[in-house]
Amino acid sequence: MDSPKYATLQKVRSEERTYAITPRIPGGFVSPETLTKIAEVAQKYGGTLKITSGQRIAILGLKAENVNKAWEDLGMEPAVLSTYSVKNVEICPSAFCKRAKQNSLKLGMMIEKEYYGAKAPNRTKIGVAGCKNACGSINAKDIGIIADKPGYIVVVGGSAGFNPRLPDIVAEGLNEDEAFAMVKVIMDYYNETAEFGEKLGLFIDRIGFKKFKEDVLSRFKAITDQKPVTND
Numbered sequence: 001m002d003s004p005k006y007a008t009l010q011k012v013r014s015e016e017r018t019y020a021i022t023p024r025i026p027g028g029f030v031s032p033e034t035l036t037k038i039a040e041v042a043q044k045y046g047g048t049l050k051i052t053s054g055q056r057i058a059i060l061g062l063k064a065e066n067v068n069k070a071w072e073d074l075g076m077e078p079a080v081l082s083t084y085s086v087k088n089v090e091i092c093p094s095a096f097c098k099r100a101k102q103n104s105l106k107l108g109m110m111i112e113k114e115y116y117g118a119k120a121p122n123r124t125k126i127g128v129a130g131c132k133n134a135c136g137s138i139n140a141k142d143i144g145i146i147a148d149k150p151g152y153i154v155v156v157g158g159s160a161g162f163n164p165r166l167p168d169i170v171a172e173g174l175n176e177d178e179a180f181a182m183v184k185v186i187m188d189y190y191n192e193t194a195e196f197g198e199k200l201g202l203f204i205d206r207i208g209f210k211k212f213k214e215d216v217l218s219r220f221k222a223i224t225d226q227k228p229v230t231n232d
Helices: 032-044 064-074 105-115 176-193 200-207 209-224
Strands: 008-013 016-021 048-051 057-063 086-091 124-129 143-148 151-156 168-174
Touching: 016 064, 032 048, 032 057, 032 064, 057 064, 086 105, 105 124, 105 143, 105 176, 124 176, 143 176, 151 176, 151 200, 168 176, 168 209, 176 200, 176 209, 200 209
Parallel strands: 086 124, 124 143
Antiparallel strands: 008 016, 016 057, 048 057, 143 151, 151 168
16 A cells, blocks of 8 residues: 555555655744644644654654645645655754854754755755754764854764764864755765765765865865865
């Protein structure tokens, strides 16, 4: 039996299957009206709400015949379009935080809008934080952007999954536009060069971080005509 579209199979009990759906909530910021709507849909179809680690709200325990109805009632886009895509962009609430070194919220929302559902060799997570506390587990993301007073730091290859991996620093001291451009360079290089199904961190380990960094910085310089500050 095929799963309903944009739904995750949870359990099979006595041949009865239940599913979870997760609507898109950019950066985890949600209006009271949308929050109420999600709760009403969950209640209508007997679902349970779960706040996820990806700054979203999932509706669990739906029957197959109610999945499409729930999506129609929500009127929202699904959080994840494909396994082989950008899964989410986690954003810290820097605009509201006293510890933030820069207001990275705008940059995070720009990246979320640009890369929602964007293709990738494997599921890809991006994170944006307003200081080195890196709330949102930014150092466990495939691509992380961390604000500091001198500028943005871009890290790559982080993971907290089956193969835990600390990220590598690609560049430091970037302004907002440069940080956005760096994400594009990394995503383009990853899509063009990695093997299908290869996570970014494993791809970096296979070709070597030195080569990855040299290639990425060369491409970055070509489009910005400015070499970013690195930690070499």
